[in-house]
Amino acid sequence: xxxxxxxxxxxxxxxxxxxxxxxxxxxxxxxxxxxxxxxxxxxxxxxxxxxxxxxxxxxxxxxxxxxxxxxxxxxxxxxxxxxxxxxxxxxxxxxxxxxxxxxxxxxxxxxxxxxxxxxxxxxxxxxxxxxxxxxxxxxxxxx
Amino acid sequence: xxxxxxxxxxxxxxxxxxxxxxxxxxxxxxxxxxxxxxxxxxxxxxxxxxxxxxxxxxxxxxxxxxxxxxxxxxxxxxxxxxxxxxxxxxxxxxxxxxxxxxxxxxxxxxxxxxxxxxxxxxxxxxxxxxxxxxxxxxxxxxx
DNA sequence: AAATAATAGTTGACAAAGTCAACTATTATT
DNA sequence: AATAATAGTTGACTTTGTCAACTATTATTT
Numbered sequence: 001x002x003x004x005x006x007x008x009x010x011x012x013x014x015x016x017x018x019x020x021x022x023x024x025x026x027x028x029x030x031x032x033x034x035x036x037x038x039x040x041x042x043x044x045x046x047x048x049x050x051x052x053x054x055x056x057x058x059x060x061x062x063x064x065x066x067x068x069x070x071x072x073x074x075x076x077x078x079x080x081x082x083x084x085x086x087x088x089x090x091x092x093x094x095x096x097x098x099x100x101x102x103x104x105x106x107x108x109x110x111x112x113x114x115x116x117x118x119x120x121x122x123x124x125x126x127x128x129x130x131x132x133x134x135x136x137x138x139x140x141x142x143x
Numbered sequence: 144x145x146x147x148x149x150x151x152x153x154x155x156x157x158x159x160x161x162x163x164x165x166x167x168x169x170x171x172x173x174x175x176x177x178x179x180x181x182x183x184x185x186x187x188x189x190x191x192x193x194x195x196x197x198x199x200x201x202x203x204x205x206x207x208x209x210x211x212x213x214x215x216x217x218x219x220x221x222x223x224x225x226x227x228x229x230x231x232x233x234x235x236x237x238x239x240x241x242x243x244x245x246x247x248x249x250x251x252x253x254x255x256x257x258x259x260x261x262x263x264x265x266x267x268x269x270x271x272x273x274x275x276x277x278x279x280x281x282x283x284x285x286x
Numbered sequence: 287a288a289a290t291a292a293t294a295g296t297t298g299a300c301a302a303a304g305t306c307a308a309c310t311a312t313t314a315t316t
Numbered sequence: 317a318a319t320a321a322t323a324g325t326t327g328a329c330t331t332t333g334t335c336a337a338c339t340a341t342t343a344t345t346t
Contacts, residue, residue: 005268006256012275013166016159019282023156033332051295064333066296088294088341113149120281125148128281131274132155138263138271139162176303194324207304209325231312231323 019116026112030105035060036068040094040102043078048091050083077101162259169255173248178203179211183237183245186221191234193226220244 027034035058042057043049051069055062069092072078077098080090094102120128170177178201185200186192194212198205212235215221220241223233237245263271 001257001261001268002265005260005272006253008272008275009256009260010252012272012279013163015279017163020156020160020163035332052293061334062295063297063335070296086294086342090295109153110149113152114144117148117152117282118144122145124281124284125144128278129148129151129155131278131281132151135271135274136155136158138267138274139260141267178303195322204305205324206306206326213325229313229323233324 022116023109023112026108027105030108032105035064036072037105039065039068039072040077040098040105043092043094044099044102044106047093050089050091052089054092072098165259166252166255169251170248173251175248178207179215180248182208182211182215183220183241183248186235186237187242187245187249190236193232193234195232197235215241 024034027037030037032040038058039054039060042054046053049057051062051065054060054065069078069080073080075097076095079093079095081093082090117125117128167177170180173180175183181201182197182203185197189196192200194205194208197203197208212221212223216223218240219238222236222238224236225233260268260271
């Protein structure tokens with residue numbers, strides 16, 4: 001690969017890492033860590049995952065996950081139901097409270113997007129999203 | 144902002160966070176943490192920074208930084224020279240060893256880029272970089 | 287069927303990363 | 317001269333994350 005390509009890619013990575021940093025900032029104000037939010041995200045979007053599923057999805061240590069889930073249970077964010085066919089594993093679901101909690105985080109996240117990208121005009125926004133989409137196409141093409 | 148915009152922006156953020164995760168992976172194999180690499184990066188590109196400069200650039204805790212710099216000094220990666228005009232502050236420079244160490248990290252980083260983006264054709268690469276540039280233009284415009 | 291291996295998840299011990307406040311030395315302001 | 321501000325250090329602590337040993341259960345091998 002051309003050196004100039006690498007350089008430009010890295011410049012963009014630094015640039016966008018910064019933006020993601022801004023966007024993640026609101027998590028600091030929440031009661032949750034980034035991994036916790038990611039776990040809630042997965043459970044919200046795929047109810048009934050097992051711990052192993054989450055590990056596969058998020059590449060997270062199982063001991064670490066186990067403790068986070070225990071905390072979630074303690075705070076009534078999550079219910080575990082042992083599988084009838086395999087008593088080692090349990091399917092995990094958000095409780096009503098857990099759902100609500102995630103939705104709060106989610107809307108805080110939306111608000112943060114608004115704050116970082118909200119100064120764009122509609123046409124800029126459209127253009128931006130088109131680039132986003134195209135980038136994903138280019139990169140996914142090759143998976 | 145339209146809800147669909149927010150949604151697409153967030154989708155891209157998840158997508159690109161993943162890519163950045165892949166790219167940062169090589170740091171795990173190095174002897175340095177991400178903040179350490181960022182500090183070396185800044186010192187490499189702006190020799191003679193003070194600790195306060197680095198704090199301003201990277202938004203890092205000064206106690207944390209102080210310890211990292213002490214470690215760097217111990218490992219002869221860095222030299223501190225107390226300013227003659229202000230004895231509280233010191234200008235920090237990479238030693239020859241520090242320079243080399245950063246350059247190793249930097250080339251590992253390039254290699255990692257190669258691994259993640261290397262399967263693109265030249266024209267895909269050109270297209271990708273153009274999107275990158277345009278995105279930065281759109282977003283910087285508004286700073 | 288019994289023995290062995292593999293898997294799901296938990297727990298303990300620990301290491302790394304990061305935060306916060308108190309402190310020293312020096313410089314700037316009143 | 318007194319007071320406040322700044323640069324950086326240090327100690328105490330919390331959070332985050334890792335690793336390996338362990339229990340219980342299920343799958344595989346012999």
